[in-house]
Amino acid sequence: MKTSQIIFERGDHKWIMVARDPAKPNYLIDTNEFVIRSGNEALLMDPGGTEIFPAVFSAISHVMDPTEIKLLFASHQDPDIISSLALWIDFQPEIVCHLSWLWSSFVPHFGGTNETFAMIPDVGKKFRMNNIELECVPAHYLHSSGNFHLYDKQAKILFSGDIGAALLPADETNFVVTDFDKHIELARGFHQRWMGSNEAKNEWCERVSNMDIDMMCPQHGAIYQGADVERFINWFADLPVGILNQN
Amino acid sequence: MNIRNNQETEPGTRHVMTLRTVVVINEKMKQIVRGSNRLYVISLNAMFASRVTAKGVGGFVEVTALLRDFSQRLEKLVVIITQKIDSLITQSALMVKKQKHNKLLFEAVSLSSGVSVPNHVVLSNHKIYDEVDMLSIDFSRQLVLCEKLMQIGDSLAVLAKVEAVSSADDGSLAPITTDMTETINHISENLLASQAIVAN
Numbered sequence: 001m002k003t004s005q006i007i008f009e010r011g012d013h014k015w016i017m018v019a020r021d022p023a024k025p026n027y028l029i030d031t032n033e034f035v036i037r038s039g040n041e042a043l044l045m046d047p048g049g050t051e052i053f054p055a056v057f058s059a060i061s062h063v064m065d066p067t068e069i070k071l072l073f074a075s076h077q078d079p080d081i082i083s084s085l086a087l088w089i090d091f092q093p094e095i096v097c098h099l100s101w102l103w104s105s106f107v108p109h110f111g112g113t114n115e116t117f118a119m120i121p122d123v124g125k126k127f128r129m130n131n132i133e134l135e136c137v138p139a140h141y142l143h144s145s146g147n148f149h150l151y152d153k154q155a156k157i158l159f160s161g162d163i164g165a166a167l168l169p170a171d172e173t174n175f176v177v178t179d180f181d182k183h184i185e186l187a188r189g190f191h192q193r194w195m196g197s198n199e200a201k202n203e204w205c206e207r208v209s210n211m212d213i214d215m216m217c218p219q220h221g222a223i224y225q226g227a228d229v230e231r232f233i234n235w236f237a238d239l240p241v242g243i244l245n246q247n
Numbered sequence: 248m249n250i251r252n253n254q255e256t257e258p259g260t261r262h263v264m265t266l267r268t269v270v271v272i273n274e275k276m277k278q279i280v281r282g283s284n285r286l287y288v289i290s291l292n293a294m295f296a297s298r299v300t301a302k303g304v305g306g307f308v309e310v311t312a313l314l315r316d317f318s319q320r321l322e323k324l325v326v327i328i329t330q331k332i333d334s335l336i337t338q339s340a341l342m343v344k345k346q347k348h349n350k351l352l353f354e355a356v357s358l359s360s361g362v363s364v365p366n367h368v369v370l371s372n373h374k375i376y377d378e379v380d381m382l383s384i385d386f387s388r389q390l391v392l393c394e395k396l397m398q399i400g401d402s403l404a405v406l407a408k409v410e411a412v413s414s415a416d417d418g419s420l421a422p423i424t425t426d427m428t429e430t431i432n433h434i435s436e437n438l439l440a441s442q443a444i445v446a447n
Contacts, residue, residue, distance in 0.1 A: 001337070050344060050347075053340055053343070053344050054337050054338075054340035054341040054344060055337070057266075057336065057337075057340040058333060058336045058337040058340060061270060061273055061333075061336050062333075065270065065274050066270055067267070067270060086347055087340075087343055087344055087347055090266075090343055090346075090347060091266055091267065091343065
């Protein structure tokens, strides 16, 4: 079963991480889900695939009332990101999903109607949830052609989707990166193969290096905290991507 | 044997608690857990307070010791109940997933001629509904046990109040006994509400 952990808390403003499921079959990629809560409203980022819906739902129920989840954010269109959409709609029919306009007619194949989606233009957008403002940060072609990250300026946390992702061993339990040099080797292959554009990568590095970030939370792997955030951005800026290693 | 459009196995035709209902009960359980923790702290405070307050509070000390034991028992039972509700949430979420898949499958079959819903689908439907049913029954039993335990808690709280009044209390025990009674009432209310939801 997945574990949920509060990673940020200031008054009624919280970030919850849902991660690490030892019972997950090994043919499914491990994913992290994040929830931002402000007052009695919450937003779930990259809710995950259909197969892990019971585990994610159960872990969230431990720390909060899941009926408070009124919003979803999908960084892109992949099945491990948003194929559970129809199940969340079954539970909460009024739920609204923020998603790149590019996928407006693709993701409804997983579920939802016109009313379900709040489209994000290519340049990004800001929206409010109770007392906090959230910013959809463009990350196109990293790896999806319509891709966004979500920045919470008040908490200084960036949800970075597949950027920063690392394929960790099954017995890894740390939620936060503790040894950057060791960890980054588990991220290298993923970034070189999945990220397709050096130009897009450089643009993203420049954009986020101007942001005030305490924690960078990827959808796979562990959280980069403090100095490791800058370390990661520098590492990524120097990394050639779009490499097909055929060996 | 393949079963075509079998009403009994079609998604949504058998009555089990919905995920939303289980979530509502889970929130009540969280209130009970908080109440049970609070009761333990109040009982401990009562024991400390009775040692520094007026003379002749021996009866009160005994009752608060019993209340502390009671709150520990309650906490143990609540842990078991919480585990049951955790399983119920997971199974209910799994059921939602199955219902969604099955709904699409049954719709497809209804649009096709000569195609039946495979047996394994029907059997797995039965299995998940049975599991949710069994968990619900087990959970209800635990709630009944909790209700019985709470009756003891009610009596102890009343007894604590009586002992506080009959002792030479300087007034410092009265707010504690009021707090005790309110906490126990709060737990009982959440328990009864949960039972009512399960019964419906």
